Each structure stands twice: as C-alpha cells, then as structure tokens.
Amino acid sequence: MTFACAHPIECLVTLPRMPDWVTSGWAETPEDVAFLSGAALAHLHLVLARDEVPQALLRERLALRAAEACMTFSGRSERARDLRDAVHLLRPGDLPGPAGGVFLAWRRAVERPVAVRALSRAVPTLEQEQIAIWLDAGQGAPVSRAAIVLETVLTNAPRGELSALILADAALAQALRWDDLVPLLAQGLSRADLEKRGEDLRLACHHAVVSSAAEAVRLSADLARRAAHLKAVAPKLRAKAAKEAVEIFLTRDAVTPSALPLPDRAARRLCDRLIDLGAVRELSGRETFRLYGI
Incomplete structure (x- = not known):
C-alpha cells in the first residue's frame, strides 16, 4: 500500500544520507578515527553544495546549538528557547547577558564569510592581529589544523573556550575551503574534551566532527524540506x-x-x-x- 505525500514538493527534496558505516562504529585508532571524520566531512561538503539547503538558516541553527554547548561547558542552564529570548527580545540600548552574548558571538561568526575582520566582530575581545596569528597556528589536515588552533587558544587563554571554539571552526572552514564558518566542534565536544591536549584533543576533535557532521546533514535535510514547503505556499x-x-x-x-x-x-x-x-x-x-x- 502506498500513501500520497501531504506536501508533494517537500517529498521531492531528498538529500543523500550519511552512510551508516561512518557513524555506527566507534573507531579507536588515530588512523580509523581520522578516516571516518574525513568521510563525514566529505559527505557534508556535498550536502552543503546543494541548492535546496538554506545555507544561512542552517548556519544560524548550528550556531544556536553551538551556543547551547557553550552554556553546558560553563555550567549554565540556558537552552535554545532562553538563548533566542536573550537575543531577539533585546530592546534598543540593552546589553545582552552572558547567554545572549554567547549566542550573538556565534551568530556573528556565521553571518559573514570567514575572514579575520569578520571574526573580530564575533570575538571583539581579541585583536585582529592575534586572531590571524592563532588561525595560522594550525598545520596539516583540516581536523588536525582545527585541533591545533583550539589547543593554542586554550593554552594562551584558558578561560576562552568560546573564542577557541569559534577560531577552531574557522580554521576548519578555511582548511576545507568553505566560504563560511559552519559550527561543528562545540556540539560534538564535552567539557572534559576541552581539558585534553595533544593527540588526545585531536582524537576528540575527530570524534566530534563525525557526530556533528552527521547531525548537520540531518538538519540540512530537514531544513531543505521545510524551506521547500514555505516556498510552495508563498504564492498563497x-x-x-x-x-x-x-x-x-x-x-x-x-x-x-x-x-x-x-x-x-x-x-x-x-x-x-x-x-x-x-x-x-x-x-x-x-x-x-x-x-x-x-
């Protein structure tokens, strides 16, 4: 028996799913973990290139999730609804509280193409010269480069998790030659991971990329369907x-x-x-x- 789709245009929007073998296992060796994270990023790269995906909206939703993760890292209880209120209910002249400031930082990080000047709007406490130096600290493959940037910032600014995560995602985007920052690391890492260094931190970043890239693919598919439906009803x-x-x-x-x-x-x-x-x-x-x- 077959059933008609309630929204035919939505049903035409099909994005390739992340292969199960990428996310079903928990590789332990550095080589296996790096292979899986590379596969996850390659798949996400293809999905992000699809016209059906509302790119700016996807980045804002991922920025919201990254801000939620930062709230968890700092021991705060704010979640998506609180973060939205903290930003969207601000009156002219009001200053955002801590939660609103974190969400605004992530939103600013994703709203313009990756560049030192644009990133300085997201992390205004850092000088542009310092941002450039830390972004250049990363070497090697994309995830390794991001991990080095993350470690470098955390070593020099132990309480600067927000800046470290934003710059690490920026380094990842640059290494992948993406125009825009796509928040991935924050929602895949734990507070304990941020205490790691060296190879342990690199492995944690590889694991984080696998889970976060898979979630970004699922979110992309969901938003693509929702966007198609909105466009379909717009003439009404x-x-x-x-x-x-x-x-x-x-x-x-x-x-x-x-x-x-x-x-x-x-x-x-x-x-x-x-x-x-x-x-x-x-x-x-x-x-x-x-x-x-x-």
Whole structure:
C-alpha cells in the first residue's frame, strides 16, 4: 500500500544520507578515527553544495546549538528557547547577558564569510592581529589544523573556550575551503574534551566532527524540506511584502513580527497564516512576545 505525500514538493527534496558505516562504529585508532571524520566531512561538503539547503538558516541553527554547548561547558542552564529570548527580545540600548552574548558571538561568526575582520566582530575581545596569528597556528589536515588552533587558544587563554571554539571552526572552514564558518566542534565536544591536549584533543576533535557532521546533514535535510514547503505556499500569501518576509524566514533561525517588513498587525496575521499553512512554527511557547521560524 502506498500513501500520497501531504506536501508533494517537500517529498521531492531528498538529500543523500550519511552512510551508516561512518557513524555506527566507534573507531579507536588515530588512523580509523581520522578516516571516518574525513568521510563525514566529505559527505557534508556535498550536502552543503546543494541548492535546496538554506545555507544561512542552517548556519544560524548550528550556531544556536553551538551556543547551547557553550552554556553546558560553563555550567549554565540556558537552552535554545532562553538563548533566542536573550537575543531577539533585546530592546534598543540593552546589553545582552552572558547567554545572549554567547549566542550573538556565534551568530556573528556565521553571518559573514570567514575572514579575520569578520571574526573580530564575533570575538571583539581579541585583536585582529592575534586572531590571524592563532588561525595560522594550525598545520596539516583540516581536523588536525582545527585541533591545533583550539589547543593554542586554550593554552594562551584558558578561560576562552568560546573564542577557541569559534577560531577552531574557522580554521576548519578555511582548511576545507568553505566560504563560511559552519559550527561543528562545540556540539560534538564535552567539557572534559576541552581539558585534553595533544593527540588526545585531536582524537576528540575527530570524534566530534563525525557526530556533528552527521547531525548537520540531518538538519540540512530537514531544513531543505521545510524551506521547500514555505516556498510552495508563498504564492498563497496576499500580504504586501510577503515575498520579502518569506526570504527573512529562509535565512534566520527565529523572527519576531517586528522584524518583518510589514506593519505590526499585518506581520502577526502573516505569521498566523504561515502557521495555518504548516510552513512556520511558533518557537517561544508564549502568547505574547512570540518568535517564529521554519
């Protein structure tokens, strides 16, 4: 028996799955671990090249997960909903708290192509010259290069986990010749891993890349389907500037109605309409100060 797809256009969006053999085993030798992480990155590279994947949105979602991981490293309890609130509910002139500052750092790290000047916006406590020196510290294959950068920053700034992880992901992106930083290491590492050095840290980074790359592939497939559905229902929207609003949803993790190019009441109606069409979700779980995203 076959069943019709509820959203035919979504069903046409199929991205290649990560092979099971990449993630099903737990290799222990450095050679095996490096092989698996290389395979995972190669597969992710192919997925990221697909036009169906909303690249900016994917990076923002991964930035959110990296920020969650940093909260765990620092012993804080904030999760996705708290982090979104800490950033999106800021009023003009307000300063973000610690959680908001971490999420903003990751968002800034992914919003522009990898470059020293762009990274200095994400980690403003570091001089551009210092960022350049640490990025150049890494040598060898991509994951090894990222691990060396991570260790170098942590050695020189023991409490600078956030900066170290951002620069390590930047080094990984540069080694892979990706234009943009794709947060991978933070969500795959543990607090104990950040205490490691040398070969132990390198192995931890290889393991982290395998798990995080696999999760990035799954997230890419999910967002590609959601993006396709949003594009499919867009012609049903009658609001002025609906096209521009759809583009915003396709590039941002979360959106407040005030961020849309519509009057407040019209923006709220548009969000409600998109929820009715199954194209957008309400992310805050509140009746007021709501956040929306695909």
